[in-house]
Amino acid sequence: MTKNWSTENLPDLTGRTAVVTGANSGIGLSAARALAEKGAHVVLAVRDRAKGEAAAATIDGSTEVRALDLADLASVRAFAEGWSGDIDLLINNAGVMLVPQRATADGFEMQLGTNHLGHFALTNLLLPHVTGRVVVVASGAHWRGKIDFDDLNRTKRYSSAGAYAQSKLANLLFVRELRRRLTEVDSPVLVTAAHPGWAATNLQGHTERPLLHAFMAVGNKLFAQHADAGALPTLYAATADLASGDYIGPKGIGEMRGAPALAKRSKAAHDQALATRLWAESERLTGVTFPLNATA
Template sequence: MTHTPKWNTTDIPDQTGRTAIVTGANSGLGIATVEALARAGAHVVLAVRDLKRGESAAATVRGARGTVEVRRLDLADLASVRAFAAAWQDPVDLLINNAGVMNIPESRTKDGFEMQFGTNHLGHFALTNLLLPHLTDRVVTVASGAHRLPGNHIHFDDLNLTGAYRPVTAYSQSKLANLLFTLELQRRLAATGSPVRALAAHPGWAATNLQGADASVLRRAVMLVGNRLIAQDNKAGALPTLYAATQDLPGASYVGPDGLGEMRGAPTLVGRTAAASDPASARRLWQASEELTGVTFPSPSGREVTEGAR
């Protein structure tokens, strides 16, 4: 029996005249998000590391009322993040922090950060803050049910997990960071009276190429079976992101599938762990992220400000 979602892309409000930036947009959840927003009338920017792949992905978006364009962005290189933001001059309604890497072998970003934490969290942290002066509506960051893994926490004394790297530990830490980032971003936006909202979403179990780079042969085999028997396709997996991006929801909302174990189903508001709801940890992570990236929360005037200047 085919599962028919209670909410799907036909329920997206008209996006004509709106601009969205989607990171990691050349495949998987990203391209599904791009296509749905463009079909609803938005102008969508595919922010991708590989321009050739991005252009190929953009060419698959057909029958859209909106438009698409491709710009280069490497979240594992803060210079690239700064260049992308510096080149942006126009208002942007939606920033969708979708890109990510999962359970990969140990490696480092251009700036020396553990790759999963550096890409999934720090790159998006820097990008969001640099683009905030242009944002008019909301930021949606794609998290994961992996934030719920037992014992998962932010390793504040060793964010790079130096000498203690485990792929799953690093991934689950980065996804917990996504939720804490959303929590603290929303607090700061509300404190400054900004109309911009910060939300998060997770796709459940979606069959994408994200799992193909897993460092474990056993996990790759399990994922392959699960993708065939349990997972949603990328279009269904993108629905929570699209719901968070287009529905009137409170800031700091977290959206995921409504099915068993939040693995599949229609998008709905879901809960998060106590560790992902801790405002003290969220503030501590924010301060650490500012120190690591050199990027700070912008003042209402649009200038970056330091923690001590607030």
């Protein structure tokens, strides 16, 4: 890996199309801006079109804004049904973190529904269009995650931190099983994962818990790296010469900040049986299945 890798190391992306979910702010916006500056046509897939348009206006390059609410499977299906043409990069970046207990439009716990199930459905629905790579943005919080199949929606005992960690572990298990399935059908599509370390974004400001919000705000000022730096692992995972399934994060102490490097993942994130079981449950919950068949 290139020492001190930066956006200067990004390849020419002229003629490529990238879809970035949650690209109106934070590392999603930083990634979208960097990809567009290298020539990619970047689709900002966002819940709030007005915010998406405002974000797109700050990007120097080719962009468009499309509505996508990952907490509503009808919106996910509408986005996919409205798509035509190839997708060189699908970057599953959007997410919510440490929010109070609430449900998505389809009755899923909000963090699991948005961070995992929404992207699970979106990826499978768009996969016939993907020609290059799928990138899933996970988190170091996955180390504390546990997939509770008896209560995936955390209705019996809700912890915002526990639900978030479960959703981030689900991200990495999704990558594992998607890689296996793509390999099984001889697909040229790669799937990689990334995490930003501690990056100062507005994600922490959506907790709706004043004390936690204040703590996050202080932490952002004292310890976090800028969103542009936090986006580097995502950009590296999207464009560098990697093996399918690789996981990228900052190389500094505790993987909190620094240039992109291979990241560590928990024992649970390596569990193939767990990944296979979660995939089956995700198919059942979303009604979306893997769309590719083996090549002749």
